Amino acid sequence: MENRIGKRPIIIAIDGPAASGKSTTARILAGKLGYTYIDTGAMYRSVTLKVLRAGMLDRLRHDDREVAGLLEGVDIEFRGDRVFLDGEDVSEAIRENSVSREVSFVSSLKPVRDRLLELQQQMGAARAVVMDGRDIGTVVFPDAELKIFLVADPRERAKRRHAELSLKGGVDAAPTVEELEEEIRKRDRDDEERTHAPLKRHPDAVVVDTSLSTIDEQVSRVFQLAMNVLEG
Ligand code: DC
Numbered sequence: 001m002e003n004r005i006g007k008r009p010i011i012i013a014i015d016g017p018a019a020s021g022k023s024t025t026a027r028i029l030a031g032k033l034g035y036t037y038i039d040t041g042a043m044y045r046s047v048t049l050k051v052l053r054a055g056m057l058d059r060l061r062h063d064d065r066e067v068a069g070l071l072e073g074v075d076i077e078f079r080g081d082r083v084f085l086d087g088e089d090v091s092e093a094i095r096e097n098s099v100s101r102e103v104s105f106v107s108s109l110k111p112v113r114d115r116l117l118e119l120q121q122q123m124g125a126a127r128a129v130v131m132d133g134r135d136i137g138t139v140v141f142p143d144a145e146l147k148i149f150l151v152a153d154p155r156e157r158a159k160r161r162h163a164e165l166s167l168k169g170g171v172d173a174a175p176t177v178e179e180l181e182e183e184i185r186k187r188d189r190d191d192e193e194r195t196h197a198p199l200k201r202h203p204d205a206v207v208v209d210t211s212l213s214t215i216d217e218q219v220s221r222v223f224q225l226a227m228n229v230l231e232g
Contacts, residue, residue, distance in 0.1 A: 007230040009035075009128035011143075013136035014222070016150030017188045017199060019157035021210045021218055022132040025150065027081075028219045030130040033226060038078060038123055040133035040140070043116050044107040045094035046076050046085040051106055052098060060109065068111040076119060104190040113196050135197035137205050146229045147205035148222055154184050156211045 012035070014026045023039055030037035050070060051057055060067055077084040082091045093099070106112055120140045124131055131140065137147035158181035165174035175183075191199040201207065206225055210218050 009126070010145035010229060011124055011127050011141045012130045012146045012148070012226060013141050013144035014130065014132040014148045014150060015134055015137050015199065015201070015205065017157070017191065018184055019161050020150040020152045021215065022150050024215055025218045025222055026130045026132040028215070029222050029226065032223055033130070036129045038120065038129055038131040039083070040116070040120055040131060040136065042083045042094060043076050043119065044112070045099050045103050046083060046090055047071065047074070047112055047116065048099050048103045048106040049090055049094055050074065050085060052102065057102060064109040064111055067109060068115070071112065071115040074115070104187060108190070108194040108196065110196050134191055134199040137202040138200055139197045142202065146226055147202050148225065149201040149205040149207045151207060151209050153211040154181050154188070157184050
């Protein structure tokens, strides 16, 4: 299969902590390459929404086996920028606070990781994908031709989140930069310290620090890295 720029299709894995600029960078990069963008965070968020709606969350804290049944026939699909869970557009619902609060817990469960691993590997089987998350280069596609690990200073990430939230709901409704930084540091710890597929850099991953760069600069850096692989 040939993609838009006529090269052998590859997998580009982009991992990194929350608010490091992964999804914006990955989405634009995929557009430039004519590749499919897969936001695996949105998949974990969709599963969290499904668990919440099923009223299963508290039971899972004691025994996580029940979730395997819930996820057996789950259908998660990306259509353009939208995410569909079992046929329903949940693009907004998965960004609600109730989901954000519980997604770290739900994504730490082994049956959840096993099921999403399976779905993600199916989605990337034909290659020509940019997939972002926490464990793409280490667990989902350790054979990805290009692995990128995006990092950014927690304070910078908090400022970005703050700007984003202020734009959405007004600056008064947004948590302070300090509160957001605390939340981000906690989520980093949760993601790095969990037992199954923790956030970790693959030894081959190229580290890109976005603390001081604009989106345009980040995108051109990763686009250049992709071109080096495609032309190499
Ligand atoms: O990228 P995000 O912030 O929307 O991801 C939400 C949560 O999902 C994040 O706290 C960790 C989890 N996640 C994961 O465990 N593995 C992935 N590949 C992607 C996300």
